[in-house]
Amino acid sequence: MIIFAITGTPGTGKTSVCKSKALGLEFMDLNKVIEEKGFYTGVDNERGCFIADLDKLKEYVKEEKEEKRGQKKGGNLLMVIESHLAHFLEPDVAIVLRANPLLLADRLKKRGFSVQKIRENVEAEMLDVILAEAVELCGIVYEVDTSGKSIEEAAFTVREIIDAEIEGESGKKEALREKYKPGSVDWTRHLTVTMKSVKCKVQSAKETIIYS
Ligand SMILES: Nc1ncnc2c1ncn2[C@@H]1O[C@H](COP(=O)(O)OP(=O)(O)O)[C@@H](O)[C@H]1O
Ligand SMILES: [Mg+2]
Numbered sequence: 001m002i003i004f005a006i007t008g009t010p011g012t013g014k015t016s017v018c019k020s021k022a023l024g025l026e027f028m029d030l031n032k033v034i035e036e037k038g039f040y041t042g043v044d045n046e047r048g049c050f051i052a053d054l055d056k057l058k059e060y061v062k063e064e065k066e067e068k069r070g071q072k073k074g075g076n077l078l079m080v081i082e083s084h085l086a087h088f089l090e091p092d093v094a095i096v097l098r099a100n101p102l103l104l105a106d107r108l109k110k111r112g113f114s115v116q117k118i119r120e121n122v123e124a125e126m127l128d129v130i131l132a133e134a135v136e137l138c139g140i141v142y143e144v145d146t147s148g149k150s151i152e153e154a155a156f157t158v159r160e161i162i163d164a165e166i167e168g169e170s171g172k173k174e175a176l177r178e179k180y181k182p183g184s185v186d187w188t189r190h191l192t193v194t195m196k197s198v199k200c201k202v203q204s205a206k207e208t209i210i211y212s
Contacts, residue, residue, distance in 0.1 A: 001069055001077045003061070004162055005086030007134060008097035009125040011107040013146050013154055017097065018082040020155035025162070030083030033060065047117060054088055061089050078166055087134040093165055094138040095158055098185045100147040101125045126187045135182050140165070142180040 006014050006027070018027040034040055039057050040050035061081065068077060087094045099107075101122045108118045124130065134141045142161050146154040161180065164173040 001065055001079065002093060002166060003065065003079045003081065003089075003091040004165075005089065005091035005094045005134075005138070006080060006082045006097065006158065007084055007087045007094055007130055009099070009104065009121050009130055010084055010113075011104045011111070011121060012097040012099040012125070013151060014082050014084070014097055016151045017146075017155045017158055018080065020151050022152040022155035023080075023159050025078070025080050025159070027080035027082050028061075028064065030057065030081055030086055030089075033057070048114075052085055054085070057085070058089055078162065080162070084130060087130065087138055091138060093140045093142070093161075094134040095142045095144060095161060096131050096134050096182070097154065097158075098131070098143060098145045098147070099125065100145075101187055101190070103147055128185075128187075131182055131185075140177070141182050142177070143182045143185055144180055145185045 006018055008014055015029070017023055018025075018029075034050055034052050034057070037056075037060065039053045039060065041053045042051045043049070044051055061079075065079060068079060081089060081091060087096070104125050105118055105122050108121055113121070131141070131143055144154065144157055144161075149157070157180075161176055164176050167173075
């Protein structure tokens, strides 16, 4: 059983990729699990989100893994976990989705995120926060820049990685590990432009709030 974590800053396309037919796999929507099963230790009122209970989530993933294992003997069993916290749950492979911070800012704005939340997430993406966590915690990490890709194209790439890891066909796997190795994405080249632009966006978002 191989556990895949599809992780990345909010807005990088994790849910879209996992729902895409091009991925075509069952997946665990961790955010839903957190909410539905009450696996949180509190609520962050400022950010409007739950504070996840990672111990309970780890336990739940273990149980699900055992259940799946019991259902099918042999074969290539896998589990896909989708969340910006998925890399904390001891996956075998972490696939970190990346998106240009400017693109991210636009998407999060459309999603109705607060100015503060947009800024926090854009900064986290610029500074490789999730990638660094994944590299520290997971043995195998892929980094996929989805900026120039459609949802289907991104999902196709993720599927290609999953298939290669499962088949264990070393040539393809090694080539993909090399192609998507951590460190291949670097937003710092765009740092100044992004900072300026996000500031502008932040200001205009503020104006929208004030004048709407
Ligand atoms: N590769 C992509 N190309 C264009 N739009 C995308 C892409 N990935 C995601 N989006 C859009 O960005 C928004 C956030 O995507 P979502 O999958 O919810 O991100 P996440 O689950 O990582 O927070 C959605 O409106 C989605 O349609
Ligand atoms: Mg999502």
